[in-house]
Amino acid sequence: MTTAPAPIAPAHAPVRVAVIVGSTREGRFAPTVADWFAARARERDDLTVDVIDLAETPLPPALTRDPSPDAQRALAAVTPRLAEADAYVVITPEYNHSYPAPLKNAIDWHFTQWQAKPVGFVSYGGLSGGLRAVEHLRPVFAELHAVTIRETVSFHNAWGLFDESGGLKDAAGPEAAATALLNQLKWWALALREARAVRPYGS
Template identity: 45%
Template sequence: MIQTGAAAALHVAVIIGSTREGRVGDSVGRWLMARIRRRAEIEPTTIDLADFEFPFHYPCEPTEQMLDLTARIGVAEAFVIVTPVYNRSFPASLKQAIDYAYDEWRAKPVGIVAYGYRSEGLYAMEHLRTVFGELHTAMMRSNVSIDLLDGGFEETHRSRDAEGLGLQVESLLDQLTWWGLALRDGRAARPYVS
């Protein structure tokens, strides 16, 4: 059970949005989790959408997997979405998962770590901002953009860009923690009104 109050660590869910075979998202997610675990004020967990089997058609009654995902989103106090760019947007697997929850997202902060070739994930970020705005989340100003053009993620995060990526992550986590703790207090003081 997650503690509440000022002393409790912020429960942050890192959601890996790609489910493709051969994806980079799991590598990016592990790298991000290693950086997050350095912070005592954050209690991270990973939600990898590749671990779920969702129905192709939206059923009248939610499946156990849908309920499990929604419950995990409900327990989290903040989120970091790890996503690629697919055709100038984010993957359908991520949109499907986002849509399974509604109230569970509200009044919680969301940051994005996006990757792609040349675009550095920016197209996915912009579309996610719109979707999460509709869900009444607080979108972080600082996010992480990764360009895979120079040989893939493993090379990118070890290259000259590694320091820049590290600074992006720290800025994102600083903002996410501030908003997460402030919104925790806000939700405890009064119910969110949409």
């Protein structure tokens, strides 16, 4: 779905990060991972964070050129927030060696919103830590003219890494990885935001 570009934030403004929670399954582990990551990001005064949970903002399952009124209302809860973001972090599990269908659906409903913006990934799963899902997502976002950053946060056998309150039992490694991801995401977000302010993408 294409819309008019959102206004570009001033150069001194914090980077606006949309954290997209990609799993919608009943009993999902995604909120635990998303809450942890969003809390880390909100500790920084150079970022603002908007968590877009696809389970709370479900989108129509079929992409059409003329969305129904119900589809338009569903998109109105998500599309402007994606457009306003300077950068994205996708929280994804690994289902059958790939990422969830609702996440692909949300990606496919949009186009201009992703263009010339960076995307980072936080993944979780079993032995692979969701990394196969991340590698499937990279070419998808490349097709949409987004820039995927190298640094990731991945939780291998994730269910045993968090305590009952949603905190990490051993936070040192994941927190270092989150810092590296956010630092790289911010660099790309600022560079691309400044570039879009000078010259609209694709012109």
